[in-house]
Amino acid sequence: MVAAERFIGVAERRARLALRHRLAGQAAAATPEEVADALVALHGTDPATVYLAVGARLADPSHTVRETGRALYEDRSLVRMHGMRHTVFVFPTALTAVVHASTGVAVAARERAALLKHMAAAGAPDAAWLKEVEESTLAALARRGQATAAELARDEPRLKERFVYGAGKSYEGVHTVSTRLLKVLGVEGKVVRGRPLGSWTSSQFRWAVAPAHPELDAAGAQAELLGRWLAACGPATEADLRWWTGWRVSEVRRALSAIGARPVSLDEGTGYVTQDDTGPAPEPDEPWAALLPGLDPTAMGWQGRDWYLAPELRPALFDRSGNVGPTVWWNGRVIGGWAQRADGEIVWRLLDEEGVGRETHTAIEAAAERLTGWLGPTRITPRFRTPLEKQLATG
Template identity: 40%
Template structure:
């Protein structure tokens, strides 16, 4: 039986609808946005808010704060590729059993080796068990604490440990953030209330069980990967095996098993190669009217695939992504990245286009520029992951 071909145009239609970016397909709440996107990138605190604002025009900062810190229907969790994400609460057990567990195992082995090599302990694994116990006991007794407060209360965490000289981050580094990162990836503790402005990550740590009010059980690794792949295919499919290996930060064998477990169906991609869709998602995507969107640094749409030619001209990559493949701010027109955006000192959004969009495209982008400027209301966003185009276009 011949494989169905999914064209690049159809893939872009899916982005407009599935990612809640086309105006007629936008949604109302932060929870709806996060579910639509599977997860939201949270490495930069502002990205979460701007990703929501792009897809839920009526949602406010207070609405997202409520979901994150009051209702706790959305939760920050270190997972795929050692990246911090905002997860829908119901997806946490899948991550804990698979992608987060993989990250935790890697971090555990690195820290255990470093503390032994640096003379902190003769048994790195035992040292980690003990310090983890002390952190959990401290948070059980005192509730939510900042990293500084945890470090001050636990002498075992007050200091630096040398990492491999061959690492780009070689040299002495504080041990406390690494241990807290490990415990967070393990699902024992969680980044709770944010002590800073919404555009800054200054989390206080608390026990995951206290934050959620329950103790969900991590999924079996295979089931966890299958659930993550199922959600990813619903949002980003069709995608390739290479896309999934990259997005999950996992192995080909884990991805292949997950694709089999969800009964994914093979399709042909216009540019060549094989993509995958869920078995109940094989019908052609209806057309979507041309749409414009302004997305933040590390937005999940920008970062959803490894193989990006269907929505990104390869000649634009050096300008719009940094050297590590992290996407900066982007302007989209009808399913393709066509530029980036910056702000002037007063917070006004300024588009920087790399293509001629025509009058309709220019008008649609201008409307989104005005909308984002109004939403930001004078708040200026800075980014660690600024692209070359963003740096070049920064205004005095």
């Protein structure tokens, strides 16, 4: 193994995070596309997270909703689709082919095989029947432009057929063909989420035919994706890379070798940076504060989080499945959490007072005012609620 070239401490890692994740004032972005490009991917499991993550990083967040909606549904410069760890993300459209080839193809094969297995166990029709339904569904979606599953079922009634999943098991349930098939088509990169049925916080989406993209070599795509993420989030350990990508260790190591990644020494062991990223990182010009949403890509960016989030804070800020809630940041570390109450007030509580003074409180209050301003009458309830968020929200 090549020896680590230099040590990168916590202070430098926090400085990199501040500037590369567009959180320090001097690094604020002008558009949602700039934010997504800087972060590589925005968590999309909770629809509100996308907008909140963008708004926290824009120099002028007053048009967050309009501009993010434009990027997602008019210009299609951002696309919501399945990605790493079989999770829904929002990616720059130019990156969708890379994500699909590096991650989606393997997951899609498992998903289709599982669907056929479950249908066969339930005595449902075979693969040829499913292929007919799939082709008919995609044709109907192309005609409509965007449609809900219910609308597509009016064009292709076989989508409404049901089958029992896990018969006799504790997890037994009834699935419709539409629910499972559209999920498979999404992972396969054939369909993507379109406009929501309600407001920008709605989790009910229409479907649309996925933008055309070239079919790439899996190894090459993995190298490109890992290189993009490492440029945004490096240094990172092998464990961080495996966790974020969901790949096998052999795939991570192959991609690291392909991009010529350089080893560096971290408090927790060996980390990696891209080939041209071994020099010292600049410091932010000024101290900064941020209110980041639940599932924010910065808070969820690494498996090893001790360098920006003290372990004793986790029980209050994470749910039982490991999903982070809304967090308060000060100069590159999490120091508390926040919530929105029913009357729209943004409230926050500090859990780590080290190095916190009047300047910190003033900066957090300013961040809360900015958030309140662009949210307007909209009320946000995180999809995955955490102990501190629930306490703050109910007052």
